[in-house]
Amino acid sequence: MNSQKKKGIDRREFIELGVKTAVGVGLTSLPLISVSCLSVSNTKTVHGACYHDCPDRCSWKVTTVDNKVTAFEASQNNPYTAGKLCDKMLNFPNDVTFNPDRILTPLKRTGDKGKGEFVKISWEQAISEVSTKLKAIINTKGGEAILPYSFGGNQGMIQGDAISNRFFAQIGASQLERTICGSAAVAGLLAVNGQTTGVLPEDIVHSRYIILWGTNPILSNQHLWPFIKKAQSSGATIVTVDPFRSLTAEASDWHIQPRPGTDTALALGLMHVILAENLHDQDYIDKYTVGIEELKEHVQKYDPDYVSQITGLEQETIIALAQAYAQSKPSLIRILIGMEHQVNGASAFRAVAMLPALTGAWRHFGGGLMHFTYEPFGEALNWNSVALPQSLANPKTRSINMIELGKALNNKELNPGIDALFVFNSNPANTTPNQNLVLKGLERTDLLTIVSEHFMTDTARYADYIFPATTVLENWDILDSWGTTYLNINEPAIAPLGESKPNSELFRLLAREMGFNEPYFQESDIDMVKKTLESDHGYLKGITFESLRQNGGQKLHLPNQWMPHAEGHFKTASGKCHFYNANVEPPIPDYIPVVYNKREKEQYPLHLLTIKTPKHFLNSSHANVPTLIEKEGKPYLEINALDASARNIKDGDELKVFNQRGNVYLNARISDRVQQGIVCMPQGFWSSFYKGGSSANALTNDLLTDMGRGGAIQEAKVQIVKV
Numbered sequence: 061m062n063s064q065k066k067k068g069i070d071r072r073e074f075i076e077l078g079v080k081t082a083v084g085v086g087l088t089s090l091p092l093i094s095v096s097c098l099s100v101s102n103t104k105t106v107h108g109a110c111y112h113d114c115p116d117r118c119s120w121k122v123t124t125v126d127n128k129v130t131a132f133e134a135s136q137n138n139p140y141t142a143g144k145l146c147d148k149m150l151n152f153p154n155d156v157t158f159n160p161d162r163i164l165t166p167l168k169r170t171g172d173k174g175k176g177e178f179v180k181i182s183w184e185q186a187i188s189e190v191s192t193k194l195k196a197i198i199n200t201k202g203g204e205a206i207l208p209y210s211f212g213g214n215q216g217m218i219q220g221d222a223i224s225n226r227f228f229a230q231i232g233a234s235q236l237e238r239t240i241c242g243s244a245a246v247a248g249l250l251a252v253n254g255q256t257t258g259v260l261p262e263d264i265v266h267s268r269y270i271i272l273w274g275t276n277p278i279l280s281n282q283h284l285w286p287f288i289k290k291a292q293s294s295g296a297t298i299v300t301v302d303p304f305r306s307l308t309a310e311a312s313d314w315h316i317q318p319r320p321g322t323d324t325a326l327a328l329g330l331m332h333v334i335l336a337e338n339l340h341d342q343d344y345i346d347k348y349t350v351g352i353e354e355l356k357e358h359v360q361k362y363d364p365d366y367v368s369q370i371t372g373l374e375q376e377t378i379i380a381l382a383q384a385y386a387q388s389k390p391s392l393i394r395i396l397i398g399m400e401h402q403v404n405g406a407s408a409f410r411a412v413a414m415l416p417a418l419t420g421a422w423r424h425f426g427g428g429l430m431h432f433t434y435e436p437f438g439e440a441l442n443w444n445s446v447a448l449p450q451s452l453a454n455p456k457t458r459s460i461n462m463i464e465l466g467k468a469l470n471n472k473e474l475n476p477g478i479d480a481l482f483v484f485n486s487n488p489a490n491t492t493p494n495q496n497l498v499l500k501g502l503e504r505t506d507l508l509t510i511v512s513e514h515f516m517t518d519t520a521r522y523a524d525y526i527f528p529a530t531t532v533l534e535n536w537d538i539l540d541s542w543g544t545t546y547l548n549i550n551e552p553a554i555a556p557l558g559e560s561k562p563n564s565e566l567f568r569l570l571a572r573e574m575g576f577n578e579p580y581f582q583e584s585d586i587d588m589v590k591k592t593l594e595s596d597h598g599y600l601k602g603i604t605f606e607s608l609r610q611n612g613g614q615k616l617h618l619p620n621q622w623m624p625h626a627e628g629h630f631k632t633a634s635g636k637c638h639f640y641n642a643n644v645e646p647p648i649p650d651y652i653p654v655v656y657n658k659r660e661k662e663q664y665p666l667h668l669l670t671i672k673t674p675k676h677f678l679n680s681s682h683a684n685v686p687t688l689i690e691k692e693g694k695p696y697l698e699i700n701a702l703d704a705s706a707r708n709i710k711d712g713d714e715l716k717v718f719n720q721r722g723n724v725y726l727n728a729r730i731s732d733r734v735q736q737g738i739v740c741m742p743q744g745f746w747s748s749f750y751k752g753g754s755s756a757n758a759l760t761n762d763l764l765t766d767m768g769r770g771g772a773i774q775e776a777k778v779q780i781v782k783v
């Protein structure tokens with residue numbers, strides 16, 4: 061178990077770092093539940109935005125009559141997401157806010173952990189008992205015995221972690237390294253470019269050669285896809301690099317299908333060819349980069365033959381891709397998350413990020429690399445609104461990596477051990493790797509588990525106390541974005557249903573009960589929203605609290621042609637792009653495979669991908685909504701015909717997929733989306749709904765990535781039998 065003082069960089073911290081380095085769809089049926097409400101009446105329309113961990117951050121409009129939603133539709137004022145929410149969210153008010161299964165009162169456990177048996181209690185009782193128990197732990201073991209666990213469930217700046225961060229810092233709780241998404245990618249990109257924001261989403265239309273490298277926008281970044289199609293109709297070639305034939309790969313001009321986790325070698329191989337064939341931009345390299353000589357020497361060994369052996373690609377494919385990429389202008393590489401969940405994840409991002417500097421792609425509008433859109437928000441907004449107050453900043457408490465939750469909960473050597481786990485905005489029993497170890501921890505009778513939720517998730521079933529959280533239709537928020545440059549505020553459309561309360565209010569109440577009277581616990585949500593906008597940065601020109609309320613999402617006021625590295629200006633210490641970075645270990649990324657011994661290879665010969673292929677779920681969110689489950693169908697395992705016939709498996713057969721960590725039962729889908737030796741199952745389905753009570757993460761590994769301390773979730777090996 062790795063617990064360390066220094067945290068990895070999570071997304072929020074990175075945004076703050078950015079500042080410091082200065083750098084409609086109408087509802088077909090109306091909600092059936094009628095809600096009495098004192099504070100809201102008659103017809104009103106408010107603007108809001110999607111809270112999900114999704115790059116699109118759609119802006120929407122909600123119309124209500126007497127606290128009932130009569131229309132929920134995409135806002136036309138945000139041209140990026142205009143006109144269309146995704147399939148997951150079309151019917152959100154009915155599916156989530158007014159879902160009859162929603163938890164609307166505090167609950168206290170009555171049955172055994174995991175059984176999901178609870179009794180309703182009042183807020184007063186819940187707050188009083190939870191704070192008494194937390195105080196007892198703090199007094200006997202110290203605050204570090206308490207571990208908060210939260211992630212992407214709500215990406216609003218306020219309901220994300222504004223007040224909770226203050227609360228946990230105040231009690232001296234362990235810190236959570238929030239690295240399950242984005243961390244390895246960011247670590248890799250910082251080592252090369254010093255920042256994540258490259259080409260902006262809409263500008264992809266100017267590209268003429270687009271490589272979608274380990275990303276599946278048709279599903280995961282749906283509002284980018286029309287822009288990609290527009291580029292294609294203007295003559296761009298679309299290439300997808302993915303070991304799985306995703307919907308996007310299928311719709312591309314060219315699908316390149318390397319073995320999982322071999323992208324570092326592929327990118328180094330492309331650089332080998334580009335340099336060998338003199339297709340690089342020497343002028344750009346001379347002016348704006350560091351370490352070309354070291355790179356040249358380093359990529360010597362990554363010739364097409366060697367790279368072909370590693371990736372499984374034909375040598376001709378590697379050469380042709382290098383030539384076409386380097387010779388097309390403008391050329392763009394779109395990366396998002398896919399590759400980072402491999403052991404070599406950060407190295408892959410590093411190696412890929414070098415390509416646009418090597419070829420000078422950054423010089424052309426629409427050329428370069430496209431990843432997150434962090435830095436403009438980092439610079440523009442007043443992050444003090446949600447930051448820790450000075451007195452609590454830089455806590456000295458230990459950090460525990462979220463990937464290693466199972467290890468942490470079961471580690472008898474940990475001092476102090478984890479006595480209380482406080483989960484909100486996350487469903488770790490489903491989304492964290494090594495699920496059975498996580499569940500073993502959650503089963504501990506001496507662990508106090510507190511969960512704030514909308515539903516009885518795989519995690520909430522193990523709680524001692526559950527607090528009912530509001531949904532995005534019921535609370536204030538302000539939302540930046542990691543995939544667009546639109547800023548949104550979210551105005552509550554209806555009063556909180558039942559006894560639900562926003563995350564912020566839960567932690568305010570707990571703070572008050574525990575005797576913390578500091579003013580930073582008393583700030584209201586709306587005041588924090590307004591304070592976030594207190595900034596005279598040029599990017600906020602024309603954007604105010606009132607304009608956002610009136611119009612919905614607004615685009616940051618950015619320069620007309622955003623070309624961040626046309627003339628260098630990398631945000632590294634040297635100001636240059638680093639092919640070689642002496643401050644990072646290793647200074648140049650290398651392909652380092654995971655080595656398995658003969659016995660391991662025989663026992664578990666198949667490489668398992670557990671990726672986000674469900675169209676109607678967002679991670680595990682919505683995977684309890686009957687209509688969406690019906691649309692999605694049952695969980696399945698995609699298996700190549702050769703691997704299936706070797707095991708006498710036919711399409712539709714029931715299978716047990718297993719390894720040393722767990723078993724998952726599902727049906728076979730014989731498919732040429734995966735190559736021989738690779739199998740794929742969707743992540744998101746709830747364990748508690750299916751045979752065996754296990755889902756994809758029962759088979760995944762809690763290994764950390766090479767940099768960024770992310771999760772090498774996709775490095776899993778399994779065997780399969782028919783049942």
Ligand SMILES: Nc1nc2c(c(=O)[nH]1)N[C@H]1C(S)=C(S)[C@@H](COP(=O)(O)OP(=O)(O)OC[C@H]3O[C@@H](n4cnc5c(=O)[nH]c(N)nc54)[C@H](O)[C@@H]3O)O[C@H]1N2
Nearest residue numbers: 274275276280301304306320321396397398672677678679
């Ligand atoms: N419908 C839907 N949309 C979503 C989500 C969801 O759960 N459902 N989740 C949201 C979240 S949290 C995120 S982070 C984004 C993620 O957005 P993306 O990064 O686009 O999506 P992923 O599904 O993580 O991975 C994309 C592709 O990477 C591939 N991949 C896996 N391993 C490798 C590898 O070693 N090399 C290469 N080249 N490719 C590899 C996978 O096969 C997959 O097709 O999507 C968001 N959008």
Ligand SMILES: Nc1nc2c(c(=O)[nH]1)N[C@H]1C(S)=C(S)[C@@H](COP(=O)(O)OP(=O)(O)OC[C@H]3O[C@@H](n4cnc5c(=O)[nH]c(N)nc54)[C@H](O)[C@@H]3O)O[C@H]1N2
Nearest residue numbers: 211212213214241485486487491512529670679680681743
């Ligand atoms: N095997 C495998 N595992 C993966 C991935 C993968 O590709 N494969 N992807 C990883 C990635 S990229 C990510 S981002 C993570 C996501 O993992 P999580 O962050 O755990 O995401 P969700 O499963 O969406 O769970 C979010 C929960 O928050 C709740 N929630 C929503 N809004 C609120 C609120 O306002 N208050 C409170 N209290 N709760 C709220 C929702 O009801 C939901 O149950 O999963 C990771 N795990």
Ligand code: SF4
Nearest residue numbers: 110114117118146149
């Ligand atoms: S999940 Fe993504 S695509 Fe769907 S509505 Fe939300 S932001 Fe838009």
Ligand SMILES: [Mo]
Nearest residue numbers: 113212241397
């Ligand atoms: Mo994610």
